[in-house]
Each structure stands twice: as structure tokens, then as C-alpha cells.
Amino acid sequence: MSAELMQGAVTSRDGTEIGYYKTGQGPAVVVMHGSMESATSHTLFAQELADEFTVYLPDRRGRGLSGPQKPDHGVRTEVEDLDAVLTAAGAERAFGISAGGAVVLEAARTLSSLKQIALYEPAIAADGAPHREWLARFDEEIARGDIAGAMVTSMFGFEMAPAFLKVMPRGLLRRATEKMMAKEERQAAPGSITMRQLAPTIHAEGTIVAELAGTFDAFGTVDADVLLLGGTKGLRGIGPGRDNLEKVLPNVRRIEYDGYDHGAASDPGGVNPTGKPEVVRRIAADVKAFFKQS
Incomplete structure (x- = not known):
């Protein structure tokens, strides 16, 4: 990243430290990353906004610069963490991705x-039940150190598995996942946050998705201007949610x-293994144009 990243931290309502990176100049924008990500998963996006906005990249709890998740972690906790960053930054704008997008929407x-929020595939599902059923198995696998198995469980739980993977033996998927994580660890730069380190945070993501599922009508009171973004190859389980949100949000534009x-x-790599910088730049350009409208 060509723009310099500075570190900072705030204290959330329950006393937990929330760390962040900051770059750029101008009005503040807070970026809330998604599942299996950390603050540095959106450095390219931040770079695209940095000439006109001061971009804050907080680590959500359990990652990098921030304190640990607690047993009662839920949407309210995440909103309080975001509020602490917004207050310190004096920010009226936020961009959220996936579960981070759901948090930004609830905060709005x-x-x-x-006053303005942009959301890329916010994780608001129609039905929360499927997003709770897999959590017990996930927790058991994490507890016994079977990170690869837990990753496979969450992949199916979040309906992220392509059709061809559904017919593959689970043991084969588990071994392939273990090899993938091992390869990432061998190639990771010093200080990088790996999939193995991020895996335990997935429980909270499942809780957030389940907690907010089916709450579309509640967002009819959102006063902020909303830019609602998504892709035609995005997650099937939350795709219909954007249709519902578009109907209820009072001030919304959709792309x-x-x-x-x-x-x-997200930056190419990690959850975006086939990603291209030009794709991130296009999304960032649309978000930047939206934030400049005020």
C-alpha cells in the first residue's frame, strides 16, 4: 500500500480495546471487514479512498490489534465497538462487508x-435457524483442535460451498482444507493473520447472522443514505436479503x-483468492462517489 498506515486504538463500552489502522486525509470513513478477515484485508480499498477521505480500518474483536471476543458476543457488542471508532474518528460514513456490513446496517x-453507509453483501439472511444448527458441531471441532474440520462445517453452515463440493467426502474436504491452511502459513509474511488464527472468530459470525436474520422490516427506520452492493456470484443464502432491504430502506441506491x-x-488473497485489484478499485470508486455526494 502506497499510503502510510498509522495505528491507533479506542476503548469500547465494556472496556475492550479496539485497534485500528488509519490512512488518508479528509472526512472519516470507517471500514468494517467481513468474516475470516482482519483490518488489513481492505488496504487496497482504503488506498483508493485515501486521497479524499481518512480511512479507519478497525480489527473486529478476536483479530489483530483488538481484544478478545467474550461469551456474550453479539450484534450489540459489535455496534458498541463500531460506535467507539466512529466517535473517536468523528465519522459519519461507514462501509461494511458481509457480517461487517450487517453490523454497519444495525449501527445505522x-x-x-x-449519515451515509455503503454495504457489500451484508449478511442479513431470511431465516436464522440454519445459521444456528451448525454452531454446536463447529464449537466441538474447535475445542478439540480440528480447525480444518470446523472450517468445513462453517463453509456448509454459511452456504458457501459450491455445488461440486457437496458431493465430495467430508474427509477429503477436511484434508484439502488442512493443506490449504498449511500452504498459507508457509507463504505468509511475518505478522500476517492466517485462516487458522481467524477460524475461532467464525462462531460469533454465525451468531450475528442468526441474530439479525429476518429482521428486514426493522431497517425501515434507517435515516442514513445507503449504497447497497452485491455480486451476481455472491452467497446464495444472503442474496435475497438485498432484495428485501432494497424494499424497506427509505434512502437506498443499489448496484x-x-x-x-x-x-x-477484499484485497486479493485470503477470502478473495482469485481477486483482481481492478475489481476492488471499481467497487471503491463507486463507494467513493457515493460518499462524495453529501
Whole structure:
């Protein structure tokens, strides 16, 4: 990243430290990353905004610069963490991806500080039940150190598995996942946050998705201007949610990108293994133009 990243931290309501990176100049924008990501998963996106906005990249709890998740971790906790960053930054704008997008949307419903929000495939599902059923198995696998198995469980739980993987033996998927994580660890730069390190945070993501599922009508009170983004190859389980949100949000503009998947807004690598910088730049350009409208 060509723009310099500075570190900072705030204290959330329950005393947990929330760390962030900051870059750029101008009005503040807070970027809330998605599942299996950390603050540095959106450095390219931040770079595209940095000439006109000061971009804050917080680590959500359990990652990098921030404190640990707690047993009662849920949407309210995440909104309080975001609120602490918004307040310190004096920010009226936020961009959220996946579960981070769901948090930003809930924050816009419950906080008065947000005036503009952009969301890439916010994880608001129609039905929360399927997103709770797999959590017990996931927790058992994490507890016994079977990270690869837990990753496979979450992949199916979040309906992220392509059709061809559904017919593969689970043991084969588990071994392939273990090899993938081992390869990532061998190639990771010093200080990188790996999939193995991020895996335990998935429980909270499942809880957030289940907690907010089916709550579309509640967002009819959101006063903020909303840019609702998604891709035609995004997650099936939350795709219909954008249709519902478009109907209920009072001030919304929607863009659907042909051929983009759920990780398209993230830096290439990690959850966006086939990503291209030009794709991130296109999404960032649309978000930047939206934030400049005020």
C-alpha cells in the first residue's frame, strides 16, 4: 500500500480495546471487514479512498490489534465497538462487508451518528435457524483442535460451498482444507493473520447472522443514505436479503456487479483468492462517489 498506515486504538463500552489502522486525509470513513478477515484485508480499498477521505480500518474483536471476543458476543457488542471508532474518528460514513456490513446496517438503525453507509453483501439472511444448527458441531471441532474440520462445517453452515463440493467426502474436504491452511502459513509474511488464527472468530459470525436474520422490516427506520452492493456470484443464502432491504430502506441506491463474488471488495488473497485489484478499485470508486455526494 502506497499510503502510510498509522495505528491507533479506542476503548469500547465494556472496556475492550479496539485497534485500528488509519490512512488518508479528509472526512472519516470507517471500514468494517467481513468474516475470516482482519483490518488489513481492505488496504487496497482504503488506498483508493485515501486521497479524499481518512480511512479507519478497525480489527473486529478476536483479530489483530483488538481484544478478545467474550461469551456474550453479539450484534450489540459489535455496534458498541463500531460506535467507539466512529466517535473517536468523528465519522459519519461507514462501509461494511458481509457480517461487517450487517453490523454497519444495525449501527445505522440504532445510532444517530451515521449519515451515509455503503454495504457489500451484508449478511442479513431470511431465516436464522440454519445459521444456528451448525454452531454446536463447529464449537466441538474447535475445542478439540480440528480447525480444518470446523472450517468445513462453517463453509456448509454459511452456504458457501459450491455445488461440486457437496458431493465430495467430508474427509477429503477436511484434508484439502488442512493443506490449504498449511500452504498459507508457509507463504505468509511475518505478522500476517492466517485462516487458522481467524477460524475461532467464525462462531460469533454465525451468531450475528442468526441474530439479525429476518429482521428486514426493522431497517425501515434507517435515516442514513445507503449504497447497497452485491455480486451476481455472491452467497446464495444472503442474496435475497438485498432484495428485501432494497424494499424497506427509505434512502437506498443499489448496484449489482455482474460476475462478482462475495469476496470481491477484499484485497486479493485470503477470502478473495482469485481477486483482481481492478475489481476492488471499481467497487471503491463507486463507494467513493457515493460518499462524495453529501
